[in-house]
Amino acid sequence: MIVAERKPFTEIKEMLSGYRKILILGCGTCVSVCMAGGEKEVEILASQIRMAFxxxxxEIEIKEATIQRQCDREFIETIRKMAGEYEAVLSLACGAGVQFVAELLAPLLILPGLNTRFIGVAEAEGVWSERCRACGDCVLSETAGICPVTICAKSLLNGPCGGTRDGKCEVDKDKDCAWTLIYRRLQEGGKLEKMRKIHPPKKHGVRIYPQRQVNEEFKKEVKSEK
Amino acid sequence: MAEFEPKVVAFCCHYCAYSAADLAGSLRLEYPANVRIVKLMCTGRVDASHLLKAFEAGADAVLVAGCEEGDCHFREGNIKAKRRVGYARKLLREAGLEGERLEMFNLGASDAHKFAAAVNEMTERARKLGPNPLRISREHRAKSIEQRAKRTRAPGTRAPEKPNERS
Incomplete structure (x- = not known):
C-alpha cells in the first residue's frame, strides 16, 4: 500500500487561511489502512480545525466526505457536484489522489493534507515500513524475496558494500544490511549459488517519467467522431 | 474571571466506573452535579473523535474511566483507551486547547470514592484552567452579534424577543 502521514496541523491551518467553506475529502484505500486519511482521520481533522478556528x-464551514479511492475516475465523479459548492477541497489522499482530484475537479482548488511517504507494508500495529521502490525491473526472484533496491541504503545489486558490520548497515546502525538478510535467507533455502549471479546495472536512463501503463486488452476503444 | 461551574463529561466502562458511579450515588457521596456520564461497554470503544467532539460541544473537562490495568473484561480495552486518550491530548493541544482537560482513570466497580475523587479532580482542573476556550469565543461572538444588532437597530425599535424568554 501507499503509506502517508498527516501534515503538521500548523501547516494545514496555514493552508486554510482565507477559506471559509471547505470540503475535507478522505480516501478509503491505502491511507485509510495506514490511518492517515480515512473516514476517521477526516472526522478528527475536521473537529480539530473547527475548534482551532x-x-x-x-468562521469556517466544513463538510466531511470519504470516497473509496481518489485515484479512480468513477469515485471522484460521485462528489463532483457536491465539491463544487466549496471554496477548496482538503484532500487526505496520497499525492496521486490529490492530483487526480485536482485534474478532474479543475478549476476547483485542491489542497494536500498528507505527506506521501512510500510503498510499504504494515509491519506491526501502528508501524509501516518501505518494501518497494517501484524500480520497474523486479529482482526479487534472485534475492530471496528481499529487495536490495529498497532495503539496501545504497540500492546495491551485487552483494554488500564494505560498510556492512555484524549484519547492520553503516548508514544507520539500527538498520539491517539487506545483503546479509539476503545471504542468510538464501542459505536457509539452500540457494546460496544465487549469490554468484552478477546483476548488470539497471537501465534507469531509459525510463521516462512520468510513467504510464497501458494494457491494450483492457483499453476501452474510443470511437472517433466521423 | 468569575467562578463558573465546569461541565465534565465522563466516559465510563459498564464493568467498573459506571457501577462505581452508581455506588457513589447509593453511598450519597458528594461529587459535582455537572458531570455527564456516557456509558460504554468498555473504554476500548472510546475513540479520539469522541473525545474531541465532547470538547467541541463545550465540555470543560473530559475523563475516561476504565477498569484497573489487567482487569479489563475484554482483556486490553482499557490499555487501548489509555493510548487513545494520550493521542487525543496531543490533538487537543494542536487545536489550541489544554491537554490537561482530558484524563484517563482506572478503578474498580466498588471504587465509589475513587470515582467521586476523579470527578472532583477534573472539575477542579477545569476551574483552574477556566472555561473551555470555545465557550468563551462562542459567548464573545454572541455578544458582538448582539452589539452589532443594537448599533444597527433604528432608534425607538425594540430588540426581537428570544423564544425562550417568553415563557
Whole structure:
C-alpha cells in the first residue's frame, strides 16, 4: 500500500487561511489502512480545525466526505457536484489522489493534507515500513524475496558494500544490511549459488517519467467522431 | 474571571466506573452535579473523535474511566483507551486547547470514592484552567452579534424577543 502521514496541523491551518467553506475529502484505500486519511482521520481533522478556528473567532464551514479511492475516475465523479459548492477541497489522499482530484475537479482548488511517504507494508500495529521502490525491473526472484533496491541504503545489486558490520548497515546502525538478510535467507533455502549471479546495472536512463501503463486488452476503444 | 461551574463529561466502562458511579450515588457521596456520564461497554470503544467532539460541544473537562490495568473484561480495552486518550491530548493541544482537560482513570466497580475523587479532580482542573476556550469565543461572538444588532437597530425599535424568554 501507499503509506502517508498527516501534515503538521500548523501547516494545514496555514493552508486554510482565507477559506471559509471547505470540503475535507478522505480516501478509503491505502491511507485509510495506514490511518492517515480515512473516514476517521477526516472526522478528527475536521473537529480539530473547527475548534482551532472557533478559538480564534474565525468562521469556517466544513463538510466531511470519504470516497473509496481518489485515484479512480468513477469515485471522484460521485462528489463532483457536491465539491463544487466549496471554496477548496482538503484532500487526505496520497499525492496521486490529490492530483487526480485536482485534474478532474479543475478549476476547483485542491489542497494536500498528507505527506506521501512510500510503498510499504504494515509491519506491526501502528508501524509501516518501505518494501518497494517501484524500480520497474523486479529482482526479487534472485534475492530471496528481499529487495536490495529498497532495503539496501545504497540500492546495491551485487552483494554488500564494505560498510556492512555484524549484519547492520553503516548508514544507520539500527538498520539491517539487506545483503546479509539476503545471504542468510538464501542459505536457509539452500540457494546460496544465487549469490554468484552478477546483476548488470539497471537501465534507469531509459525510463521516462512520468510513467504510464497501458494494457491494450483492457483499453476501452474510443470511437472517433466521423 | 468569575467562578463558573465546569461541565465534565465522563466516559465510563459498564464493568467498573459506571457501577462505581452508581455506588457513589447509593453511598450519597458528594461529587459535582455537572458531570455527564456516557456509558460504554468498555473504554476500548472510546475513540479520539469522541473525545474531541465532547470538547467541541463545550465540555470543560473530559475523563475516561476504565477498569484497573489487567482487569479489563475484554482483556486490553482499557490499555487501548489509555493510548487513545494520550493521542487525543496531543490533538487537543494542536487545536489550541489544554491537554490537561482530558484524563484517563482506572478503578474498580466498588471504587465509589475513587470515582467521586476523579470527578472532583477534573472539575477542579477545569476551574483552574477556566472555561473551555470555545465557550468563551462562542459567548464573545454572541455578544458582538448582539452589539452589532443594537448599533444597527433604528432608534425607538425594540430588540426581537428570544423564544425562550417568553415563557
Amino acid at each position: 472557533e478559538k480564534e473567532n474565525r
